[in-house]
Amino acid sequence: MKSKHQKSWSFIIFLTVLFMAVVVLFPYFEQALWGFSGKSALISRATLWELTVQHLVLVMLSGTLSLLAAFLLGIFAITPAGREFRDLLLELATIGETFPSVAIIALAVPALGYGMLPTLVALFIYGILPILRNIIVGIENIPAGIVDTAYGTGMTRWQVLAKIEIPLALPVIVAGIRTSVIINISAATIGATVGAGGLGVPIISGIRTYSPLLIIKGSVPVALLAILADNLLGKAEEMLSAWSQGA
Amino acid sequence: MISLRNITKIYGGRAAVSNLSLEVSEGELCVLIGPSGCGKSTTLRMINRMVDPDQGTVLVSGSNVKSLRPEALRRSIGYVIQSIGLFPHMTVFENVAVVPRLLKWNTGRIKDRVAELLVLTGLEPAIYSRRYPRELSGGEAQRVGVARALAADPPVLLMDEPFGAVDPLTRSKLQAEFLTIQRRLKKTVLFVTHDVEEAVRLSDKIAVLRDGFLIQYDVPEAFITAPADPFVANFLGSDFSLKMLSRRLVKDYCASLSPSESVPPLPRINDKTTMKEALSRFVSSGSNRLLVESSSGAPVGQLELRSLLKPFRG
Numbered sequence: 001m002k003s004k005h006q007k008s009w010s011f012i013i014f015l016t017v018l019f020m021a022v023v024v025l026f027p028y029f030e031q032a033l034w035g036f037s038g039k040s041a042l043i044s045r046a047t048l049w050e051l052t053v054q055h056l057v058l059v060m061l062s063g064t065l066s067l068l069a070a071f072l073l074g075i076f077a078i079t080p081a082g083r084e085f086r087d088l089l090l091e092l093a094t095i096g097e098t099f100p101s102v103a104i105i106a107l108a109v110p111a112l113g114y115g116m117l118p119t120l121v122a123l124f125i126y127g128i129l130p131i132l133r134n135i136i137v138g139i140e141n142i143p144a145g146i147v148d149t150a151y152g153t154g155m156t157r158w159q160v161l162a163k164i165e166i167p168l169a170l171p172v173i174v175a176g177i178r179t180s181v182i183i184n185i186s187a188a189t190i191g192a193t194v195g196a197g198g199l200g201v202p203i204i205s206g207i208r209t210y211s212p213l214l215i216i217k218g219s220v221p222v223a224l225l226a227i228l229a230d231n232l233l234g235k236a237e238e239m240l241s242a243w244s245q246g247a
Numbered sequence: 248m249i250s251l252r253n254i255t256k257i258y259g260g261r262a263a264v265s266n267l268s269l270e271v272s273e274g275e276l277c278v279l280i281g282p283s284g285c286g287k288s289t290t291l292r293m294i295n296r297m298v299d300p301d302q303g304t305v306l307v308s309g310s311n312v313k314s315l316r317p318e319a320l321r322r323s324i325g326y327v328i329q330s331i332g333l334f335p336h337m338t339v340f341e342n343v344a345v346v347p348r349l350l351k352w353n354t355g356r357i358k359d360r361v362a363e364l365l366v367l368t369g370l371e372p373a374i375y376s377r378r379y380p381r382e383l384s385g386g387e388a389q390r391v392g393v394a395r396a397l398a399a400d401p402p403v404l405l406m407d408e409p410f411g412a413v414d415p416l417t418r419s420k421l422q423a424e425f426l427t428i429q430r431r432l433k434k435t436v437l438f439v440t441h442d443v444e445e446a447v448r449l450s451d452k453i454a455v456l457r458d459g460f461l462i463q464y465d466v467p468e469a470f471i472t473a474p475a476d477p478f479v480a481n482f483l484g485s486d487f488s489l490k491m492l493s494r495r496l497v498k499d500y501c502a503s504l505s506p507s508e509s510v511p512p513l514p515r516i517n518d519k520t521t522m523k524e525a526l527s528r529f530v531s532s533g534s535n536r537l538l539v540e541s542s543s544g545a546p547v548g549q550l551e552l553r554s555l556l557k558p559f560r561g
Contacts (some may be wrong), residue, residue, distance in 0.1 A: 035403065047424050062524070077543050083265045093435070142331075143330065144330075145328055145329070145330030145331070145332040146330075146332045146333075146334060146335070147332075148328060149328060149331075149333075149334075150334070151297060151321070152295060152297060152321055152326035152328070152332075152405075153322070153326065153346050153349065153395070154317075154318045154319070154320070154321035154322035154323075154346060154349055155318070155345075155349065156318050159349070163334075164334060167336050168335070168336060192438065195341070197322060213343025214307075244334060244335065245335050245336070245379075245381055246336055246337075246338075246379025246380055246382070246410045247379065
């Protein structure tokens with residue numbers, strides 16, 4: 001799960017600048033190509049900036065909810081009462097990852113209608129799985145001697161969890177968050193098909209109108225966003241893993 | 248102080264500990280020894296309720312441990328295990344401060360106590376307080392483990408092969424230091440090991456276990472004169488008497504030099520070493536007398552070969 005080469009801050013800053021530049025400058029580029037009566041202006045009323053914000057809201061909102069749900073489920077799964085569900089949850093997490101997000105969105109529409117809600121729900125469910133798995137595995141992989149001594153010093157179950165298990169599993173948990181966020185940044189583009197907005201809008205329009213420029217307009221920022229999130233969370237993972245090993 | 252009464256623990260239909268009774272008096276260091284799987288660790292863990300017995304009662308300081316909340320009980324019992332279990336994301340200071348913090352001591356008191364314990368275990372607080380476990384050698388980590396167990400000044404210490412994971416030289420040093428600490432603090436200690444030499448060196452009493460049964464419980468000397476059965480004799484080894492020599496210090500057996508006498512030209516030995524090391528020196532030097540010197544190198548007496556033959560009384 002650990003990347004071989006260290007993530008560098010300068011690359012992260014470069015990606016951020018590049019991303020901002022694309023979002024801000026693309027409309028000018030587009031204008032120059034199409035003129036004021038350009039095709040894209042008719043199809044997409046929202047600016048690229050607005051679409052980016054929509055996209056980020058979708059990912060962050062669903063991501064936060066996924067994180068909360070994953071924590072609750074994960075902590076439940078490692079309690080004696082939840083132990084029976086542990087295997088089932090891990091199994092679900094694995095199946096869930098092979099299940100296409102398009103299918104979840106498609107299934108959510110009849111139940112929840114068009115718009116942001118079905119997309120949010122789909123991303124939320126989809127985002128839980130990698131985090132949940134890493135919470136369970138991360139906590140279970142802490143050396144037994146450390147947990148044993150923690151109980152031996154007289155910590156309660158919750159103190160062991162809060163002071164020892166979660167801090168030590170944090171790098172693994174963040175790796176799960178990273179997977180979850182990256183998957184959802186790309187999966188959120190599909191939300192455009194059901195009216196959720198986001199960077200999928202120009203991509204879908206571009207496909208419909210055979211316009212490579214529109215496709216690029218949506219896909220380049222999405223790709224950059226995913227790479228940026230990957231590097232940023234990768235950096236966090238590195239730093240936490242150094243911290244939890246006492247450096 | 249610690250009293251185990253007819254305790255039995257069954258794992259998967261097999262008794263890990265069978266009807267075991269054991270009394271450890273206050274201030275005594277009792278070593279539980281036996282081959283792997285004999286139930287010594289399980290016995291230890293039933294005292295701080297890391298494991299609950301299926302039958303029998305465990306009393307610590309006169310109260311039945313079952314009547315106490317496990318957390319409260321454990322905060323009053325020091326616990327050191329082989330893998331030490333130092334928390335890697337906490338500094339040495341934070342590791343030692345774990346139990347005092349659980350007991351909600353105020354920060355000033357915790358600071359003083361941690362510094363005191365680091366000094367006691369031979370770690371300079373200014374150097375070690377802010378280090379992380381991975382920056383420590385095996386021996387230093389073990390010292391921190393002991394300091395942490397002693398943090399809240401518990402009357403009882405449980406130690407499960409605490410020096411098992413370090414090299415022999417460091418282990419011997421740690422044992423000597425621990426003995427010094429134990430002579431000063433007089434804790435009631437239950438100590439698990441499979442190393443006979445360690446048992447002999449540290450113990451006031453030795454309990455030999457096999458297959459969950461307590462075979463023999465007595466002072467170490469008794470095992471020379473009256474081992475309970477061939478298993479015990481065999482387990483302790485045919486060189487058990489030699490191991491027993493490591494309980495004796497040279498300074499207690501040397502004859503003083505008369506003031507007028509000039510210092511004889513003999514092989515030298517430090518007065519703080521054990522009689523076992525003295526024996527080795529006798530063998531290596533071929534001399535039947537050794538000159539005993541203090542740590543500063545001043546001669547304090549001489550040691551006769553026959554002083555090794557003083558009988559052990561069980």
